[in-house]
Amino acid sequence: MEKDFNISETVERLRAGKKVKCRKCGKGYYVTNPDFITSSNNFWCDKCNDLLHIIPSVIVE
Numbered sequence: 001m002e003k004d005f006n007i008s009e010t011v012e013r014l015r016a017g018k019k020v021k022c023r024k025c026g027k028g029y030y031v032t033n034p035d036f037i038t039s040s041n042n043f044w045c046d047k048c049n050d051l052l053h054i055i056p057s058v059i060v061e
């Protein structure tokens with residue numbers, strides 16, 4: 001994991017519809033259920049399934 005990888009910032013970018021490359025495999029992109037993209041707390045890599053999970057004010061890896 002990159003030292004400067006900021007999960008909450010990354011999730012904000014994903015919610016805004018931006019593509020973010022996987023921090024783990026560097027090949028896939030984080031995806032989520034398209035119906036909940038603006039509110040989703042879970043994003044996962046479409047290649048290796050690395051999971052980003054965020055809950056309000058508390059960040060969990």
Ligand SMILES: [Zn+2]
Nearest residue numbers: 022025045048
């Ligand atoms: Zn990956």
